[in-house]
Amino acid sequence: MALTTYVEAIRQGIWEEMERDENVFVLGEDVGIYGGAFKVTDGMLEKFGESRVVDTPISESGIVGAAIGAALMGMRPVAEMQFADFISCGFDQITNFAAKCRYRWGAPVPMVIRGPSGGGIHGGPFHSQNPEMYFVHTPGLKVVCPATAYDAKGLIKSAIRDNDPVLFFEHKFLYRRIKEALPPEDFTVPIGKAITRRKGRDISVITYGAMVYIALDAAKELEKEGIELEVVDLRSLLPYDREAVLETAKKTSKVILLHEDTRIGGFAGELAALISEEAFDYLDGPIRRITAPDTPVPYSPPLEEFFLPKVSDVTRVARELHAY
C-alpha cells in the first residue's frame, strides 16, 4: 500500500473537505499557481478554480480578517501562513476578532489558519518559530499540532469541520521525513484528544509535534537499560486532554514535559501546573521540563543543534528521574 507523507496528508485532507463542502476554500500567499511554498495546496487551483483557491497580497492581517468575514457568512476558509512565523502579523485579528466573536455576540467563526512551524531546517529566527503558546493563551481559539501523517489528515479535517477558529501548526521538519499508509476511507481525528504512542511503566514523557520522535527514540535507547518510558502525544494544545495527562502522571508518578518551543511560558508550564495541582499525591519525583532555551531560533548548524531538544537530553533527564 502506498505511503503518504505528512505534507501530502494535509493536502489530501483539505482537498477532500473542499470536495465535500463547497463552503470550504483556501486563501493565502502563493497558494494558487505555485501551490504554496511547501506545496500543500498543489493542484488545487486547477481542480477547484480561482474563486476557491485565492492568491492574496502579502497581508497576513488582511488574510485573517478576510477569512473571518467569509466565515461569519458561513464559508469555511482555510488560510495559509507561508511560514507560521508570519502569523505574528495577523495576531490582532486572530486574538481579538476571530477568538471573541462567539463569546461576545454568538457569531461562529469557522475558520482554519495553518502553516509550517518549527526548526531543524536552518531557517533561522524567522522561519523556525513555534508560535503555539501565543494562541493557547487566547480563549476562543483551538490549537492543534499533529505529529503523524494520519493525525495531520484527520485533524485538518476536524479543524475544517469545527465551528470555532482553529490554528493548525504543521511541523515543517516532518513534511517529507515521515510517511505512513493511510486508510482510503474518510476519517477524522478529534480535536482535544491525546494519544499514547508508547506504553511504559516508569516515566511519562508528555510532548507533541516533532518532539514525539525524540521521545520515542529516547524510549528505545532506555529500554535497553530497563527504563520504560510512556510517551504521550498531546496532538491538541487547546483544548488539551487533561484526563490523558493526569492518567499517565498517576500511572508512572514521574513526568518529563518535552517541547521544542522555548521554556518560560511554554506549554510545559501549563502541564506542570495541572499535574502538581491534581496529581500531586501521585508524584514520586520532580516534574522535569525539557525545552528549547529562551532564545530566538539561531541559524548556524552548531547553534540550532544546541537549541533543539535532543534524544540525549531525554535519556539524561530520564535516568536522573529514574534514580530519584
Added chain:
Amino acid sequence: MALTTYVEAIRQGIWEEMERDENVFVLGEDVGIYGGAFKVTDGMLEKFGESRVVDTPISESGIVGAAIGAALMGMRPVAEMQFADFISCGFDQITNFAAKCRYRWGAPVPMVIRGPSGGGIHGGPFHSQNPEMYFVHTPGLKVVCPATAYDAKGLIKSAIRDNDPVLFFEHKFLYRRIKEALPPEDFTVPIGKAITRRKGRDISVITYGAMVYIALDAAKELEKEGIELEVVDLRSLLPYDREAVLETAKKTSKVILLHEDTRIGGFAGELAALISEEAFDYLDGPIRRITAPDTPVPYSPPLEEFFLPKVSDVTRVARELHAY
C-alpha cells in the same frame, strides 16, 4: 507629606528621566495636548516640547517600529499604548523586531512600551486585557507589572534606563485608587526582583499587579483564623525572581499562585513548573492556581465580578490547603 497616586508616580518617573536624559522621549496617541487618555503624559508637551512629546496617528505597529528605529540610533523612546489591549496591533514589531535585534546582530533597542492593562472598570473585552504572557514568552523582552506607586515610579525609571526593550504594564484599576508618600530623591526599583509584601509561615501566595491587594486582604481575614499567608509580589515577570519564588515555597511548603490573567498558559503555569521542578521535596500540598477563567473579559458588572479573582477565592483555597 503629600501622597502620590500610582498614575502620578509613573508620570513623575517619566518626567524625571526626560529631565535627566535628553534621549528620552514619549510617543503615542493623544500623549501631547491631551496628556494621554489617562493623563500619564499630562503637562509634558508644555514642558518638553513637540519634538520630545510626539502625538502619533493611530498606528500601534508604526509607533513601535518608529520607537525601535529611534532606539537603534541611541534614543530612549517611551511608547504609550492607549490601552494595553491595543498592543496586539504592534505584536509583530515587538516580538520579531525589537526582541531579536540584540541577539541577532548585537544592536541594543533601549525602549519602553507602556500602557494601562487589567480589569475592574467595566471596560469590556477590549479595554481590560492582561496581555503580559504574550511577551513573557518572547525571549529578548522584559516585562514589568508594578503594584504600588513606589514600584511604579522606581520601575519605570529602571525600564527607561534599561538597555533592552521593556514592556511596562500599568494596572488601570490602581491608577487613582492607591497613594503613598514617595521619597523626594531619585530612586529606582530593580527589574527582576520580587518583594515580600507580608511575611507568613503557613501558605505562600505568589502574585503581581492588582491581585497583590486581593492577597493582602485575604491574609488579613485569615489572620483571625490563625492562618498566616506570606504574600510575594513578583513585580517583574521577565526576568522573574526565581530565588524569591523558591525561597517562599520552601519556607511555607504550600503555594497559591494568583493572577488576574486567564488560566491556561498564564504565568502561574511557569511558577508551578519551577516550583515542582526545583522545590518538589519541600511541598506539603498541591500547588493551587487562582486565576480568571478562560474567557474574554466580560463587560456586565455581574459577569466581570465573576471573572475577576476575589478575596473569597483566596481564603477558600487557603483554608483547603491549610487543612491539607
Added chain:
Amino acid sequence: MNVKTVNSTPLANQRSDVPAAETQVRILYYLKLTRALEDRIERKLYRQGKVLGGVYVGRGQEAIAIGSCIDLRPDDVVCPSHRDMGAYLLKGMDLRTILAQYMGKKTGPTKGKDGNLHMGSLDHNLIAFISMLGDSIPVAAGIGLSFKMRGQDRVVICPFGDGATSRGDWHEGVNMASVFKCPVVYLCNNNQYAYSTPLERQMAVENVADRAAAYGMPGEIVDGNDVLAVWDAARRAIARARAGEGPTLIECKTFRMTGHSAHDDASYVPPELFQFWEERDPIRRLERSLLKRGLITTDEIEEMQQRINSEIDEAVQQAEQDPYPDPSDCVRGVYDGQ
C-alpha cells in the same frame, strides 16, 4: 462644501438623485431617533450610573450612517463603527435591545458580554465592532468576497473614522477589496479629529478620499452633514458594488459635536469649530428643507419628536426591568456547544 471625485474612475451612474418623499421623512425620523437615543444614553443613563464604561456618540454625524443605510436590503451587511447608531436602528435592532446592551443586561445582543456599540447580530446582518480600529476593513472585504464566491448581489457598508485610516489593517483590507473587486462601500466619517488628534497630525493629505488613488478605487467627498448628499453618493457606490465593479471610498466631511467620549470635554477643540458645525446640524438642515418643500409641517415634526421620546421612554423602562446575566454566564459561550 465642495464635492469632488478624486479618482479618475467615474462612479456608476454619476447622475445625482434624491430619495422619494416618504423616504426623506423616514430619514428625518431616524435622524431624530438616533439623536434622542444617544442623548438619553450619554446625558442621562450614563450620568445616572445606569450605563458603565465608555460611551461614544455620533452627535452631529447621524446623517452618515442613516443616509448610507436607509435603502439597504435586509440581506446587505453593515460593519458599523463606534458612532454609527443609526445603522443598528435601520437594520432593525429595537430600542429595548440596544438599551439593554448599554446597561449590560442579559437581553442585549451580547447578553452583557460586551458593552455600548460593541454589538452585532447575524440575523440583522450587523457585524459587531471590535475596539481595534480598522480591523473591520479586511473583515468587510472577506464578507464581500464571500458574496462574490456565491454569486450573491449583496453589498457591505463599512463605516470608520478618519483616524482608523492610519491603521495597517485599513490598508490591507482596502487593498484586498480592490484587488478582489469586493462589493464594499468604505464610508469614512471624517470628523476631523481622532480623539484629541487633528487630521493634519494623522495624515499628510487634505482628504481621506485622496487615499483612494492608492487602490485604484473611486474616492468621493461629500458633505457628511447633508443626508441627501450622503444618500446619493452611497446609492451610486452601492449600485457600483452590486454591478461587480468593486469597492468605493466615500469620505463624509463632518464634525464630532461632543468630546471623544462621555468623559472628554474636548477643550482642545477651538470653539469656533463647534459653532461652525452647529449651524450645519444635519437634522435641522433636513427639517428646514422638508418644510420648505412642504414635505412636512412643524406640527408633524413636533409629533414625530413626541413619538420618539415616548418610544425611548418605554424602551428604557423595559430595559431597566430586564435581568442582568447570571454571573456564571461568564464561562459560557466561548466555544460551540458550551
Added chain:
Amino acid sequence: MNVKTVNSTPLANQRSDVPAAETQVRILYYLKLTRALEDRIERKLYRQGKVLGGVYVGRGQEAIAIGSCIDLRPDDVVCPSHRDMGAYLLKGMDLRTILAQYMGKKTGPTKGKDGNLHMGSLDHNLIAFISMLGDSIPVAAGIGLSFKMRGQDRVVICPFGDGATSRGDWHEGVNMASVFKCPVVYLCNNNQYAYSTPLERQMAVENVADRAAAYGMPGEIVDGNDVLAVWDAARRAIARARAGEGPTLIECKTFRMTGHSAHDDASYVPPELFQFWEERDPIRRLERSLLKRGLITTDEIEEMQQRINSEIDEAVQQAEQDPYPDPSDCVRGVYDGQ
C-alpha cells in the same frame, strides 16, 4: 520606459544630472562585484551545501541599491531588504564577513545567529532586515525621526519590494514618515512579482508610485535597470530629505532574473519576460555606455572582472576557514551583559 512624477509636489532640484566619471566606473565595479558575489553564493556555495537555508539574490536588480547608495555619507543609514546586497558592499561590509554570514560562521555580523542577508551593523549604519516584509518601513521612519530630533542632516534609504507595499506596516510607516516629514527615501524594487504573485494580484494600481499620493509624498518612477537614472532620482530625493522636506517614494521598475529563492525555478514566469529584461541587464547597459563614452576600455572591464573574481576567491577561502560559533553561544546575547 517612461519616467513620470506621479505626485504634484515637485522633487527638490528637478534638473537631472549624472555622476562624475570616476563614480560611474566605481558604480560598474560594485554592480559586477554584487553580481559575482551573489552568483558565487547561489550557484556554487549553496549547491555545495556550504550555505544552508534560504538564499535570495538580486540578479538583474543590482542597479537599485547601488545607484541609490553610492553617494551616501558614512553616517547615513540604510535598511536593506533581501535583494540589496549592493547596499552592504557600499556601506563597507567586507566580502569575508558577508560570506561568513552566509556560512553561519562566528566571524559574520550575526555570529551565526541569523543567516543570509539578515545581517546588520550599527558601525556601518546598516539595519538588519527581518523576514517580516514591511517591518523596516516604520523603523526607517523612526530613525529619520531621531535625526530630526537631534538636528542631524542624515538620511535613511529604505528599499523594499513591490509585495511589501501590501503590508499594513508599510502603510503605517510611510504615513508616519510623511506626517513627521522624516528624512527617508523609500525605494521600491518593483520586480513585478512577489514570489509567484504578479503585480495585478497584489494591487489594483499600475504603479507602486501611485500610492505616494495617499501620503502627500512625491512618487517617482524610474527605470530600475538604468543605474544612472536611479542615481539621479535618489540624489534628488536625498537632497529633499536633507533639506527637511520629508520622504520620497521612488519606484524602480525592474525584474527578478531568478526564481524567488534558490529552490524556485520560476516556471510561473513567462519566458518572454526573462528575455525582455535580459536585454536590459543593468550591468551590460552601463558597460556599453561607459565604453561608448570612452570612460572605460574592454581591457579595463576584463581586468576589473579578474580583480573581482580573485577578491571573492580569497574571501571565500578565508570565510571557509573561519570557525563556527561555539554551540553554547546559542544562549548568549539575548540581553545586555550576557
